[in-house]
Amino acid sequence: MSNEERPDSLADQAAAWIPPWQRPAPAPPEDSPPPTDPAPVPPTATAADAEVDAADLGAQVPLQGRFPSKIDVVEERAGGRVGDDGESGEEDSAKGVTGEEVSGRDLRGDVTGKGVPDLGRKRSGARARPVPEPAPELDDAELRGALEAILLVVDEPVSELVLAQVLEQPAERIGPMLDEIAAGFTAAGHGFELRRAAGGWRLYTRPEYATYVERFVLDGQSVRLTQAALETLAVVAYKQPVTRSRISAIRGVNCDGVIRTLVTRGLVEECGTESDSGAYLYRTSIMFLEKLGLNSLDDLPPLAPFLPDDVEELADAAR
Structure with missing residues (x-):
């Protein structure tokens, strides 16, 4: 058989072969009904x-x-x-x-890469809070008026730091302005003054007008401490922290009732126990400094001018 009479080779047949999905659909017979549109079928991925x-x-x-x-x-x-x-x-x-x-990430998306997370992107943390704008700085006149208004309504000495926080102003401006206000009250001759007491600032009446203030406030009522209470309070102030037995030894009498009175009035408070005996220790309170108009215990007057001249003889006699 010659090459001209031999049928196509397998390679030629494979090259001429058309896959079934690429072959044209056969024409429907003429007497068949018109085809209806089938439901769309998703293409099959290959x-x-x-x-x-x-x-x-x-x-x-x-x-x-x-x-x-x-x-x-x-x-x-x-x-x-x-x-x-x-x-x-x-x-x-x-x-x-x-x-x-x-x-470990949440992978959402199809095979084409939609929804695949960006591997080079760093997720940021919590949303940063907006930084509040600083309060405007008050001029000297407005700052002076604000401080005077606050000091008129306080019921206890207020520190410079608290005033600076309330007014939202630098703390270094508060101290010099308070000194200036105090000097102005004194120069103007007001019946009150501004001074430091118990670590803060507060308005007080001047000592020269104490008689009139006492007459108005007390109105015939006596709220003075007894002589025993004053002596006990003095011992606590100069010897603190001190136990009740030590106070009784200094005064020569039992002072349990007087100590209870001073603690009830808020002038003396407990401050721990003695390591050896376990007895309660007592000291003066902030109210004590406030009532006396003192800024700290360092402002207490010295005892030397109040001691008798023959104190050494009295001490020898007591022995």
């Missing part, structure tokens, strides 16, 4: 289509007879072979992204 989608992502994903899953695509991106947006895997590692971090 291995070739999946390879094209993987190529769009910039990754060569081995299919191994199946479609690449979302985990496969992301692991391929995080494994160092292909970086985000065509970058190398070393650059992804420099950005601090590892395969373990990617596997």
